[in-house]
Amino acid sequence: DIQMTQSPLSLSASMGDRVSLTCRASQSISVYLNWYQQKPGKAPKLLIYAAFSLQSGVPSRFSGSGSGTDFTLTISSLQPEDSATYYCQQSYSTPWTFGQGTKVEIK
Amino acid sequence: QVQLVQSGAELRKPGASVRVSCKVSGSTLSDLSMHWVRQAPGKGLEWMGGFVPEDAETIYAQAFQGRVIMTEDTFTHTAYMDLSGLTSEDTAVYFCATAPSGWYNVARYYYFDYWGQGTLVTVSS
Numbered sequence: 436d437i438q439m440t441q442s443p444l445s446l447s448a449s450m451g452d453r454v455s456l457t458c459r460a461s462q463s464i465s466v467y468l469n470w471y472q473q474k475p476g477k478a479p480k481l482l483i484y485a486a487f488s489l490q491s492g493v494p495s496r497f498s499g500s501g502s503g504t505d506f507t508l509t510i511s512s513l514q515p516e517d518s519a520t521y522y523c524q525q526s527y528s529t530p531w532t533f534g535q536g537t538k539v540e541i542k
Numbered sequence: 543q544v545q546l547v548q549s550g551a552e553l554r555k556p557g558a559s560v561r562v563s564c565k566v567s568g569s570t571l572s573d574l575s576m577h578w579v580r581q582a583p584g585k586g587l588e589w590m591g592g593f594v595p596e597d598a599e600t601i602y603a604q605a606f607q608g609r610v611i612m613t614e615d616t617f618t619h620t621a622y623m624d625l626s627g628l629t630s631e632d633t634a635v636y637f638c639a640t641a642p643s644g645w646y647n648v649a650r651y652y653y654f655d656y657w658g659q660g661t662l663v664t665v666s667s
Contacts, residue, residue: 478657526652530603
């Protein structure tokens with residue numbers, strides 16, 4: 436199985452900050468990497484698919500980059516509503532696996 | 543706009559089985575690739591399985607092989623996930639999610655775009 440490792444596990448930043456979350460795969464997964472945002476008690480919400488494609492309706496302050504084993508989700512200007520846990524997920528091979536999540540808090 | 547509405551919370555004893563349903567509106571099941579993902583309390587997301595068009599079959603994660611069956615009733619637009627041999631470790635919120643695909647180079651990529659609201663399954667004696 437492909438292991439997905441996210442870092443950091445949590446971070447606290449101020450409104451307007453540029454924030455970068457990292458996801459590393461245990462083997463190369465090309466660009467088959469998705470990012471989700473989850474708020475407490477809610478289903479995950481798709482932000483980015485295929486490493487860098489922004490899902491329709493998602494604010495442009497979210498962007499994805501990377502290929503192979505190293506990926507980044509960037510929030511260009513952190514907003515209060517961005518307080519959530521963010522998960523990466525690979526679809527390169529089954530079983531599709533998720534990272535353990537990065538919890539983002541607003542100072 | 544696709545909407546997925548799941549059945550309500552369930553309480554089961556260890557060793558029992560549970561069925562969770564996921565009703566689709568805004569599309570037809572045959573046009574969707576339905577998957578199931580679960581989340582234990584305070585934990586991360588775990589893919590259980592689903593229909594993979596590239597393989598033309600339902601693929602189950604090894605962790606659930608022999609215990610899970612995913613089916614669809616295209617007449618009622620409802621997908622089902624049956625999980626047997628429940629233990630306390632199966633206590634979790636279970637989500638259905640659709641997984642469309644696209645092409646990059648010569649391979650398909652998948653992602654979960656629409657999600658149900660989640661169904662809490664509690665296993666306790």
